[in-house]
Amino acid sequence: MKTRFLFPYWFRYLGLACFLVHIPIMLLFKKYHDMDSPDPGLFSGSHVFFIFTTLMVTIGLFLIAFSKEKIEDEQIMMLRRDSLQWAVYFNYIVLIVVLIFTEHMEIGHIMLLNMWTLLLFFIIRFQWAIIRNNWSAKREG
């Protein structure tokens, strides 16, 4: 099936690697640097590190979310579309609720998290839809 805007299947592993590799890097950095008082200024050491790790997680999640499945057919496309719609709805509901119940000093943090939550919700919902589909196929044989 012809698909647009999707990465090849193996890119999901690249994405997973990006996501997993950032964890030890982050832990090591936290161990040797004081995260509470970062160097000031644009493109300072801690700012570059922040950009690097944030991008690593984002690209990782992005590749996991938008890689092709092993057998990419029209039903998978439908599940993907449904999950994406569900994820956008859910993400905005969470965002609105969080916005109401937090003080405005924390809004920057929420926006940063929001960079990942949409992708995360989508990945979870899409994988769940596939698993559920496989279950029902197995049950009915």
Next chain:
Amino acid sequence: MKNNIRVERAIKNITQADLAEAVSVSRQTINTIESNKYVPSTILAMKIARVFGKPVEEVFTLEDSD
């Protein structure tokens, strides 16, 4: 939309996996079509009908609710 893929498969003596391979979709997709959980696209419906050597209307039929 209803279909009689299961019957046609039995006549032709092929499994879900065989049919899936013939129309290049996953076995799960054939399974969900057979159990009326998923309505295939026109292209896929025509491909399936071609495997059975029958017109689409003989394999897929509209329901009153459609």
